[in-house]
Amino acid sequence: xxxxxxxxxxxxxxxxxxxxxxxxxxxxxxxxxxxxxxxxxxxxxxxxxxxxxxxxxxxxxxxxxxxxxxxxxxxxxxxxxxxxxxxxxxxxxxxxxxxxxxxxxxxxxxxxxxxxxxxxxxxxxxxxxxxxxxxxxxxxxxxxxxxxxxxxxxxxxxxxxxxxxxxxxxx
Amino acid sequence: xxxxxxxxxxxxxxxxxxxxxxxxxxxxxxxxxxxxxxxxxxxxxxxxxxxxxxxxxxxxxxxxxxxxxxxxxxxxxxxxxxxxxxxxxxxxxxxxxxxxxxxxxxxxxxxxxxxxxxxxxxxxxxxxxxxxxxxxxxxxxxxxxxxxxxxxxxxxxxxxxxxxxxxxxxxxxxxxxxxxxxxxxxxxxxxxxxxxxxxxxxxxxxxxxxxxxxxxxxxxxxxxxxxxxxxxxxxxxxxxxxxxxxxxxxxxxxxxxxxxxxxxxxxxxxxxxxxxxxxxxxxxxxxxxxxxxxxxxxxxxxxxxxxxxxxxxxxxxxxxxxxxxxxxxxxxxxxxxxxxxxxxxxxxxxxxxxxxxxxxxxxxxxxxxxx
Amino acid sequence: xxxxxxxxxxxxxxxxxxxxxxxxxxxxxxxxxxxxxxxxxxxxxxxxxxxxxxxxxxxxxxxxxxxxxxxxxxxxxxxxxxxxxxxxxxxxxxxxxxxxxxxxxxxxxxxxxxxxxxxxxxxxxxxxxxxxxxxxxxxxxxxxxxxxxxx
Numbered sequence: 001x002x003x004x005x006x007x008x009x010x011x012x013x014x015x016x017x018x019x020x021x022x023x024x025x026x027x028x029x030x031x032x033x034x035x036x037x038x039x040x041x042x043x044x045x046x047x048x049x050x051x052x053x054x055x056x057x058x059x060x061x062x063x064x065x066x067x068x069x070x071x072x073x074x075x076x077x078x079x080x081x082x083x084x085x086x087x088x089x090x091x092x093x094x095x096x097x098x099x100x101x102x103x104x105x106x107x108x109x110x111x112x113x114x115x116x117x118x119x120x121x122x123x124x125x126x127x128x129x130x131x132x133x134x135x136x137x138x139x140x141x142x143x144x145x146x147x148x149x150x151x152x153x154x155x156x157x158x159x160x161x162x163x164x165x166x167x168x169x170x171x
Numbered sequence: 172x173x174x175x176x177x178x179x180x181x182x183x184x185x186x187x188x189x190x191x192x193x194x195x196x197x198x199x200x201x202x203x204x205x206x207x208x209x210x211x212x213x214x215x216x217x218x219x220x221x222x223x224x225x226x227x228x229x230x231x232x233x234x235x236x237x238x239x240x241x242x243x244x245x246x247x248x249x250x251x252x253x254x255x256x257x258x259x260x261x262x263x264x265x266x267x268x269x270x271x272x273x274x275x276x277x278x279x280x281x282x283x284x285x286x287x288x289x290x291x292x293x294x295x296x297x298x299x300x301x302x303x304x305x306x307x308x309x310x311x312x313x314x315x316x317x318x319x320x321x322x323x324x325x326x327x328x329x330x331x332x333x334x335x336x337x338x339x340x341x342x343x344x345x346x347x348x349x350x351x352x353x354x355x356x357x358x359x360x361x362x363x364x365x366x367x368x369x370x371x372x373x374x375x376x377x378x379x380x381x382x383x384x385x386x387x388x389x390x391x392x393x394x395x396x397x398x399x400x401x402x403x404x405x406x407x408x409x410x411x412x413x414x415x416x417x418x419x420x421x422x423x424x425x426x427x428x429x430x431x432x433x434x435x436x437x438x439x440x441x442x443x444x445x446x447x448x449x450x451x452x453x454x455x456x457x458x459x460x461x462x463x464x465x466x467x468x469x470x471x472x473x474x475x476x477x478x479x480x481x482x483x484x485x486x487x488x489x490x491x492x493x494x495x496x497x498x499x500x501x502x503x504x505x506x507x508x509x510x511x512x513x514x515x516x517x518x519x520x521x522x523x524x525x526x527x528x529x530x531x532x533x534x535x536x537x538x539x540x541x542x
Numbered sequence: 543x544x545x546x547x548x549x550x551x552x553x554x555x556x557x558x559x560x561x562x563x564x565x566x567x568x569x570x571x572x573x574x575x576x577x578x579x580x581x582x583x584x585x586x587x588x589x590x591x592x593x594x595x596x597x598x599x600x601x602x603x604x605x606x607x608x609x610x611x612x613x614x615x616x617x618x619x620x621x622x623x624x625x626x627x628x629x630x631x632x633x634x635x636x637x638x639x640x641x642x643x644x645x646x647x648x649x650x651x652x653x654x655x656x657x658x659x660x661x662x663x664x665x666x667x668x669x670x671x672x673x674x675x676x677x678x679x680x681x682x683x684x685x686x687x688x689x690x691x692x693x
Contacts, residue, residue, distance in 0.1 A: 061308030218670035391644030
């Protein structure tokens with residue numbers, strides 16, 4: 001398969017291309033299968049600090065079920081989790097804890113910043129001395145969800161976007 | 172997450188529970204000293220969600236600061252907003268119209284039901300039963316839908332303003348609430364069948380976490396935590412506000428002092444809330460839903476304190492004003508802060524599994540404690 | 543007891559009390575020196591029995607500090623507010639955590655956010671902020687250009 005057709009914008013690939021030994025087709029097909037499997041069984045870590053955690057629990061409930069997407073098994077330990085949904089505000093005292101949890105997770109791992117507080121500090125942006133203005137100051141974030149708190153459908157949309165991102169090959 | 176394991180001279184073990192832990196209901200860090208598996212001392216470390224709300228409110232106007240309290244105890248967000256609105260109205264001597272008063276009480280009681288439902292589901296999940304969690308959330312979704320129709324949001328409904336409520340109730344509100352009450356009356360009996368009579372549940376809760384009435388008062392506990400020890404402290408009965416003085420409901424106290432007594436208090440409170448809603452839902456008076464106030468509110472110089480009964484206990488708002496458009500100092504007296512200080516007393520001599528049951532009956536919401 | 547009777551009773555027990563006028567509840571203003579005796583009297587005296595401390599607030603008035611204690615009685619159902627004026631450079635007051643156990647956490651919070659020192663407190667250290675935090679955040683002259691973004 002030609003590299004330029006793999007490229008989404010169909011622009012000619014800059015620089016030189018060296019074909020891989022063994023042909024590109026087998027490895028990319030295998031990659032696609034692996035990515036499909038990964039995206040359909042992401043296990044979230046139980047991590048909720050404040051109000052968004054309640055909407056996360058609602059998403060886990062029976063009406064906006066997230067286990068249809070494979071997210072059912074919410075793990076309490078970061079060693080067995082794939083995705084960390086930062087639901088709530090991160091403050092200065094909690095930031096090292098979050099960093100340590102992220103470091104303890106095994107690759108490939110993904111991060112969803114849920115709600116206005118985790119995206120940018122939210123309603124606590126001005127005149128607060130203890131709030132980290134956005135969880136991406138601490139760990140790299142893949143998907144941001146807006147809302148205070150976001151509706152369960154918004155969180156499901158974020159999960160589906162993350163699945164799309166994984167299937168496209170970014171890990 | 173176990174961070175450090177250390178030993179003291181007597182061979183005790185010191186371990187961490189939290190801040191990231193499924194049963195701490197938020198980010199509570201407990202350092203427990205164990206002798207074998209028996210707890211000798213519990214020390215809560217707070218501050219993992221301290222968002223400096225009191226400092227922030229010193230730069231917000233009197234209309235703006237009310238909505239930050241929604242995020243404090245987010246399960247009784249209406250009731251928190253109500254407390255703040257009452258304090259501002261006390262300071263500015265605003266008279267709330269009768270229709271707004273009744274709507275506020277209806278919203279408060281629906282919020283109390285929703286909060287107790289979530290407490291019941293989370294408590295059962297902590298003790299080991301997973302099914303009640305889904306039952307509780309199914310009922311909660313019905314209340315969230317009713318709130319969303321009128322207030323526009325499901326969790327942090329910014330609906331109470333000084334002078335009344337922000338918008339009139341939806342035309343379908345009464346019909347939907349009546350339908351919900353009819354549906355929920357059968358469900359609450361189902362809750363009792365599922366969990367309350369269960370022998371495993373009872374043996375985990377009875378005799379665990381005793382709190383005597385004198386300790387409850389000395390530690391400043393309010394709400395179902397104190398009422399489970401027989402202390403009568405319901406603000407709706409002692410210092411009635413809005414239309415609570417004219418309603419016919421009972422204050423639920425159970426003299427047992429253990430976890431099961433606190434559990435029974437909340438189950439009975441749910442039934443009392445249903446009865447309050449039934450008394451009011453057909454008698455919403457006509458009229459205005461918002462009193463006329465100036466656009467920019469300025470409280471006169473002085474201090475004002477108002478208190479409401481949230482699902483967790485007494486929530487107090489203490490405003491000290493110097494006559495400007497922003498408060499000089501605001502103090503929020505949160506119920507969880509005092510309830511948590513009694514945890515050490517209740518947990519000594521028990522096992523770690525009992526600690527989880529005790530925390531479940533205290534119904535802690537950590538952002539409420541940390542502010 | 544209502545507000546007038548409370549005023550009379552408190553004056554009987556502590557003749558040097560100063561009362562504030564125009565407030566919702568009986569408000570007494572005292573000096574930190576006599577605080578321990580006053581608190582024990584409020585807790586134990588017959589007719590007062592203020593056994594429930596429900597709110598402890600610290601206020602920074604730029605020239606001095608004020609500690610405000612809201613007390614009520616579960617037996618007699620009356621409320622008293624006590625205000626204690628403290629020095630701005632050295633705010634020191636005796637703890638009441640042995641009289642009302644709830645004060646333990648409340649006083650730690652006042653220490654953490656304002657720097658008020660409570661003598662004889664069993665465990666006075668920071669509650670919300672990290673142990674290494676410098677400064678007293680809720681004071682009016684607190685500046686934090688790194689963390690605070692002013693509107």
